[in-house]
Amino acid sequence: MSVLVIAEHDNAEVRTATLNAVTAAGEIDTDVDLLVAGSGCGGVADECSSIQGVTRILLVDDPAYEHDLPENLSPLVQGLAERYSHVLAPASTFGKSLLPRVAARLDVQQISDISDIESSDTFVRPIYAGNALATVQSTDSVKLITIRTTAFDAAPTEGGDAAIEKIEAVPCPALAEFLGQELTPSERPELTSAGIVISGGRGMQSGENFAMLERIADKLGAAVGASRAAVDAGYVPNDYQVGQTGKVVAPNLYIAVGISGAIQHLAGMKDSKVIVAINKDEEAPIFQIADYGWVADLFTAIPELEAALDADP
């Protein structure tokens, strides 16, 4: 058995989600290869060679792979998959758009978003917005799996010594053309790997008011997230959304401000270690899962919290 992990990167740096997938791969087998496909991504391969638990880096450097187009990457991964018992990718928008396409072409039923590994063919995954956990066993000869990144620690980026092997690009049909991107600029930690997350909901009332949460975030070194209602209302960009259909986070501390606690939101944050809820409605369902609940108007509570964080412990 050996496992292939598809690295997620932006041709300059590897994304943390890749490190979580490497840890999951290591729970299946000790022989773990990492595919770095991109354009001008040699530096990423070098960076990845020191990740602990990786045996070999497969580097493919070709303009066709610059933008993660599944149409282009899928023939490459499909060709490699036959040499492995498992192919893993993070359950990020990258992994979710690529891996099912490969699975279909290999006639394999992919297993999505696993949160635990019981054996080389048996996995646990949340279903129904995390209201149930299914233990499933795959009968396919190659297993294609996406990894819930919050369920597996990030592999250490030091101490590994993987060999880098260059491989050839695989011809692909010109089906899609990348036109551009609008990435949300942020100096703060990445939402899905941050140790602390502070999220705002419809109760924030406007995008400007999110500045209050940003000030707290900067004091705590936290990432800022949001409920769907806050994103739909245009307060913050789409990539802030935490939940069943947004991002899944599990930080040490999650602070929910003006968020009611709909099941779809809980699906994305209820595995956080400590949960704080600030809401003026004491009946809000978020309080049922909060370790510390504060029934208060956020417009007075948040400035008070900011001041209290400044005060000497």
Place this chain on the structure above:
Amino acid sequence: MKVLVPVKRVIDANIKVRVKSDQSGVELNNVKMAMNPFCEIAVEEAIRLKEAGAAEEIVLVTAGIRQSQETLRSGLAMGADRGILIETDEALEPLAVAKLLKAVVEREEPGLVLLGKQAIDGDNNQTGQMLAGLLNWSIGSFVSKLETGDGSISVVREVDGGLEKVRLKSPAIVTVDLRLNEPRYASLPNIMKAKKKPIDMFTPEDLGVGVAPRVTVLKVVEPPARDAGVKVSSAAELVEKLRQEAKVI
């Protein structure tokens, strides 16, 4: 252009699901069912394309038990033209659904297939991507904006870092995200009209597709419960608790 919209019948998003005590799955008996919310967004988008003159016909397709017809009817009431039911009692996995949809695509030859990005029961997020793979078509997944052009479709995708714009060669597959549109409610006259719209029936055998599952569900359990904690009444108290008790800041 013909638009094909695969829709799924799922437990209504507002219902709290219950795990069966024998751990075989979740309780589906006497539970309110509805069209998967993402599929509603796909149906709405197809109707808007038709209203804008970019689509001529909207065909809905669903695979599942006989009652899935109700899901087709609700999409027809929104404004789709006709439906296809692929009837089976088998619990369908995304790969099987994608194979069934491929067979329908080969018969119907649509210029665009609009799917939900995810069904909120299994949370698989696979079927559209798989269908694109089987057909070797282009795909725009997690789409929040869509424009049809000559021989191509431009989409804006919601990705982890923000937004991404891609041009897809037609025919194409698009899976829709929450912010593409807000689905309309069906009016009473349209609900009446929908009863007369045609629904074709097939079985997987008719389409020559095997749908036996590849993955065995060994058990389904409730996740560990989280207990409500304590209430605090001031910022100082909260910060104190986070520092001294929880030790997270």
